[in-house]
Amino acid sequence: MATEVYLVRHGETMFNQLNKVQGWCDSPLTVKGINDLKRTADALSQVHFDNMYSSDLKRAIDTVHLMKDANLVSDIGKIKKLPEFREVFFGTFEGDDINQTWDQVAMAAGIGHEDDVTKIINQVGLHDFREAIKKADPRHLAENTEELNKRMVRGIQVLGDLTKNEKRVLLVTHGDFIKTLSIKYWNRSDGKHDIIFPNNGSVTRGILHDDGQFEIVDYNVDAEKL
The missing domain is CATH 3.40.50.1240 (Phosphoglycerate mutase-like)
Structure with a gap:
């Protein structure tokens, strides 16, 4: 059923x-x-x-x-x-400012400063976006x-x-x-x-x-x- x-x-x-x-x-x-x-x-x-x-x-x-x-x-x-x-x-980013977090993720993804999450994902793809969050997280817990x-x-x-x-x-x-x-x-x-x-x-x-x-x-x- x-x-x-x-x-x-x-x-x-x-x-x-x-x-x-x-x-x-x-x-x-x-x-x-x-x-x-x-x-x-x-x-x-x-x-x-x-x-x-x-x-x-x-x-x-x-x-x-x-x-x-x-x-x-x-x-x-x-x-x-x-x-x-x-x-x-989101690991260490939990409770942080969203725009500042996405900017750090964009830098880790190699695309420079960007705080618009949709633009980041559409540039690097969803897979690399998630990888960049983990990379940017100081404790890599994300x-x-x-x-x-x-x-x-x-x-x-x-x-x-x-x-x-x-x-x-x-x-x-x-x-x-x-x-x-x-x-x-x-x-x-x-x-x-x-x-x-x-x-x-x-x-x-x-x-x-x-x-x-x-x-x-x-x-x-x-x-x-x-």
């Missing part, structure tokens, strides 16, 4: 608002983030889900509970938290392409095992993770170049097929337009 997966990006956080790098580090949802999520939750309140899941980071957990509490047609028990769907890990890809593949396998008897599920995860997952599994992406970053509270819809294959069918959609 194929499973429809609603990937929801968590609401805006304090670090989002302050333009700080936020991967495995966490910060609370803002008032705007909560209000935006209420609109997403209301738009999905009549959509039946067999289950709801989330990343194990607090901003995702807080988001999934807003979705659960607002849903009028689903009987959801305890939320299972999946560390495989955490945000991308996830590179291979590490992140293994985690994404493992995440899909874990989700597939969990949802074998579920027709539709909701999973709250993170912006860069959703984007990178979509670059890999969306047929409108060439797998190399950057795509638009998903909005807070947006829905990206995927299909987990019986044979374990995964595909993205809708990306970064306002829940009210589904």
Whole structure:
């Protein structure tokens, strides 16, 4: 049985608002983030889900509970938290200014000063971009392409095992993770170049097929337009 997966990006956080790098580090949802999520939750309140899941980071957990509490047609028990769907890990850059971080990454990639992440990725490619983050990280802890890809593949396998008897599920995860997952599994992406970053509270819809294959069918959609 194929499973429809609603990937929801968590609401805006304090670090989002302050333009700080936020991967495995966490910060609370803002008032705007909560209000935006209420609109997403209301738009999905009549959509039946067999289950709801989330990343194990607090901003995702807080988001999934807003979705659960607002849903009028689903009987959801305890939320299972999946560390495989955490945000991308940025190592020593966690909590730093985003623009300054990308500038350091661009220098490590050999393209000079540049703080526009899309321009960096489109110049060097997604693989070398991830490698440059790890290279620029003084402790070299940031996830590179291979590490992140293994985690994404493992995440899909874990989700597939969990949802074998579920027709539709909701999973709250993170912006860069959703984007990178979509670059890999969306047929409108060439797998190399950057795509638009998903909005807070947006829905990206995927299909987990019986044979374990995964595909993205809708990306970064306002829940009210589904």
